[in-house]
Amino acid sequence: MIKPALPKGTRDFTPEAVRKRRYLFQTIQHCFEVFGFEPIETPAMENLSTLLGKYGEEGDKLIFRILNNGDILPIARQARDNRELANLLCEKALRYDLTIPFARFVVMNHHQLVFPFKRYQIQPVWRADRPQKGRYREFYQCDADIVGSRSLLNEVELVRLYQQVFTRLSLRVQIRINHRKLLQALAACSGDPAWMGWITTAIDKLDKIPVAEVEAELRQRGLDDEAVKLVRAYVDLPGEPSEAFPAVLTLLRQHPDAVEGVKELEFILHHVASSPHDQAPVRVDFMLARGLDYYTGTILEVKSEELAMGSLGGGGRYDNLTGLFGLPDVPGVGISFGVDRIYDVMEALQRFPADTRQATQVLWLRMDDAWLTQALEYVMQLRAQGISAEIYPDAIKMDKQLKYASKKGIRFAVMMGSREYEQQAVSLKDLWNGQQEQVPLHELVPMIQKKIQELPA
Numbered sequence: 001m002i003k004p005a006l007p008k009g010t011r012d013f014t015p016e017a018v019r020k021r022r023y024l025f026q027t028i029q030h031c032f033e034v035f036g037f038e039p040i041e042t043p044a045m046e047n048l049s050t051l052l053g054k055y056g057e058e059g060d061k062l063i064f065r066i067l068n069n070g071d072i073l074p075i076a077r078q079a080r081d082n083r084e085l086a087n088l089l090c091e092k093a094l095r096y097d098l099t100i101p102f103a104r105f106v107v108m109n110h111h112q113l114v115f116p117f118k119r120y121q122i123q124p125v126w127r128a129d130r131p132q133k134g135r136y137r138e139f140y141q142c143d144a145d146i147v148g149s150r151s152l153l154n155e156v157e158l159v160r161l162y163q164q165v166f167t168r169l170s171l172r173v174q175i176r177i178n179h180r181k182l183l184q185a186l187a188a189c190s191g192d193p194a195w196m197g198w199i200t201t202a203i204d205k206l207d208k209i210p211v212a213e214v215e216a217e218l219r220q221r222g223l224d225d226e227a228v229k230l231v232r233a234y235v236d237l238p239g240e241p242s243e244a245f246p247a248v249l250t251l252l253r254q255h256p257d258a259v260e261g262v263k264e265l266e267f268i269l270h271h272v273a274s275s276p277h278d279q280a281p282v283r284v285d286f287m288l289a290r291g292l293d294y295y296t297g298t299i300l301e302v303k304s305e306e307l308a309m310g311s312l313g314g315g316g317r318y319d320n321l322t323g324l325f326g327l328p329d330v331p332g333v334g335i336s337f338g339v340d341r342i343y344d345v346m347e348a349l350q351r352f353p354a355d356t357r358q359a360t361q362v363l364w365l366r367m368d369d370a371w372l373t374q375a376l377e378y379v380m381q382l383r384a385q386g387i388s389a390e391i392y393p394d395a396i397k398m399d400k401q402l403k404y405a406s407k408k409g410i411r412f413a414v415m416m417g418s419r420e421y422e423q424q425a426v427s428l429k430d431l432w433n434g435q436q437e438q439v440p441l442h443e444l445v446p447m448i449q450k451k452i453q454e455l456p457a
Contacts (some may be wrong), residue, residue, distance in 0.1 A: 009129065009137025016357055020347070021140075023356045024169070024339055025122055028142045031165045032120040035157065037144050040119050042101040048093045054100045054324065056293045058201060062127045064137075065090035094126035098143040099294070099318070099334060106147055106332075107325040115148030115330075122339075135310065136340055143315075145334030147322070152264055155298045155317065156271045158335045162302055162313060163272075163279040165337065170351050172305040173312060176285035177268065179261030180295050180316070185252040186234050190227035198223075199231060200289040206235065207287075237286045241269060244284050264298060294318045300335060307345050313337045354456075358409040362389040362448060365401050365415045374441075375416060381445050387452065405431055411455075412448060 006012065013021065032039075051063055068089055095101050098121045106113065122142045129135055144161060146154045159175060166173045183203075187196035198221040202214045215228050223231070233251055238244050245262045252258040265284060272282050280302070290299040297317030304312055315335030322330040346352055362382055364375050375391055382389040392401045405413055415427040426444055429436040430451075439447050 007137070009131035009135075011136065011138075015359065017343075019359060020352050020356045021339065021343060023352065024342060024346075025140075025142070027168050028165055028337055028339070029120070029122065031161060031168065032142075032144055035118075035144070035161050035164075037118040037120040040102070040105060040121055041123060042095070042098070042105055042121070044094060044124070045092045046095050046101055046104070048091055050104055050325075051093050051096055051100055054294055055096055056197060056201060059096065059293075062129055063096050064094040064126045064128050066092040066094065068092075096127055097125050098123060098141050098336070099145070099321070102143070102145055102334075103318075103321040103332070104325055106330060107322050107327040110322075110327060110330070113148075116146055116154075117148055118144070118146050120144045133344075139338070139340040142337040142339055143334055144336075145332055147330055147332035150319070150331045152267050152298075153271070154333050155264075155268050155300075158315065158333065159268065159272050159282060159300070160275065160279075162300070162335060163275055166280050166302070166312075167278060169342070169346065171312075171342070171345060171349075173280045173302050174305050175280050175282045176288050176301045176303060177265060177282060178285055178288040178290075178299050179265050180290075180297055180299060181257040181261035181264075182248060182252070182286065183289060185255035185258035185261070186231065188257070189252050189255060190223060190230050195221070195223060195227075197293065203231070203235060203287055203289040211235075235287045239284055239286075241266070241284055244286065248286065261297075268298060290314060290316055294321050294324075296320060298333070304345050307348055309341055309345055311338060312342050312345065358411070360388050360390050360408055360410045361452060362387060362412045362414060363401070363405045363408075363410045364389065364391040365398065365413055366392040366395045367398075367415060367417050368421070369395065371416060371421050378414075378441065378444060382448060385445060385449060387445075387448060402431070412451070414444070 029039075045066060048063070048065060052060055055063075068091055102119065102121065106117070120143060122140065124138055124140050126138050129137060131137060144158065146157070159177075162173075162175055183200050184193065184196055187193050187199050190199065198218065202217050205217075206214055211232070215232065218228050218231060219225075230251070234248070237247050237251065245266065249258055249262060269282060269284070275282075285301070288299055288301050290301065295316040296319045299316035300314055301311045302313035303309075313336055315333070317331070317333040319331040320328075321332055322328070362379075364379050366372075379389050379391050392404065402413065411430065411432055413429045413431055415429070416425075417427075420426050420438070423438075424441045425438050426441060427436055428439045428444070428447065
């Protein structure tokens with residue numbers, strides 16, 4: 001006998017969880033579409049060569065490789081080490097995110113796309129990460145990207161998109177922004193522009209490990225004490241733009257990249273400053289690094305202000321991404337929503353609407369088969385009006401049928417006994433408050449419609 005178990009970092013979802021997740025997807029999708037984004041889909045797997053080298057050294061380690069079919073032993077004997085063995089035996093991999101596959105999609109379909117092209121995509125991704133709270137190996141991403149335009153208004157639009165989604169979800173979050181050119185300037189001022197990857201990876205770990213460990217890691221990479229001191233001063237910069245921008249320009253010695261980064265951040269902050277007061281605030285965060293190698297400009301991240309959790313979303317500008325696939329000069333910027341973490345936050349804070357907890361609204365109790373045909377007819381009339389209704393399939397004791405309704409959270413029960421049948425009426429019971437009334441059959445559908453419409457949202 002096989003003991004049932006799930007692979008680590010994956011989950012099953014109950015009907016209630018699926019309805020709640022569907023609510024999230026539909027809310028985000030609605031916002032995508034009112035902002036003018038169009039849907040696409042890409043395969044679950046990509047060629048390994050498409051993915052490798054796009055996510056940084058740490059990211060490449062987390063790619064789920066897919067073993068080739070066929071006789072692999074002769075090929076395996078050619079490998080000199082584990083890394084070469086993995087590359088020889090695996091030509092494909094599960095997608096790590098939706099951005100690199102999107103870049104590949106743009107290159108392969110650019111002749112039929114209208115630029116600027118605004119795309120959204122809601123599909124699962126896979127990462128061989130260590131499972132923990134809020135971090136899974138299989139999870140959904142909801143991405144929105146704009147390619148074919150260098151305008152900073154695209155960043156402004158994506159910030160406003162974040163604000164609208166989280167307002168609709170009734171979640172208080174903070175949107176943090178930074179600029180990769182500031183990090184480029186930091187690396188250059190530390191002594192070597194090539195250190196940028198190590199510096200950004202180290203800074204990205206500051207919310208997970210102590211500063212001393214980050215400094216030690218940088219020294220192991222070859223940074224001297226002065227360079228480490230500069231990085232430490234950088235992450236300790238103030239967050240308010242009025243103080244932060246002059247301070248960072250002074251620290252980074254007016255480096256041209258730093259000047260350009262500050263100028264672009266000021267533009268974005270100026271144009272989102274008019275957002276309504278109930279919208280998510282936007283803050284500059286110089287510690288924000290977004291370790292992915294493909295970002296070139298503004299970077300963004302969303303954090304909950306109500307619950308300790310990893311980022312609920314993130315993104316940034318990646319002006320050179322399609323060039324990796326042979327199509328240069330197609331600038332892009334995009335954001336992603338971490339739906340699984342958003343779900344966990346909403347569940348913990350009990351922010352899901354009541355109607356996501358139930359599917360069936362009306363249960364017709366099975367009492368006497370003499371009028372079963374009529375019962376089926378009225379159940380179908382309810383369904384035709386968009387009311388979720390079912391008829392209990394077995395003629396069993398009434399208390400068992402009512403227990404079924406209670407466990408499923410069904411609000412209304414319809415009963416037709418011999419007395420009701422003679423009067424061409426039914427007993428309609430609100431199972432949540434116990435109120436019961438007799439309703440003529442011809443008034444049943446409009447009566448239930450009215451009751452459902454009057455229910456609190």
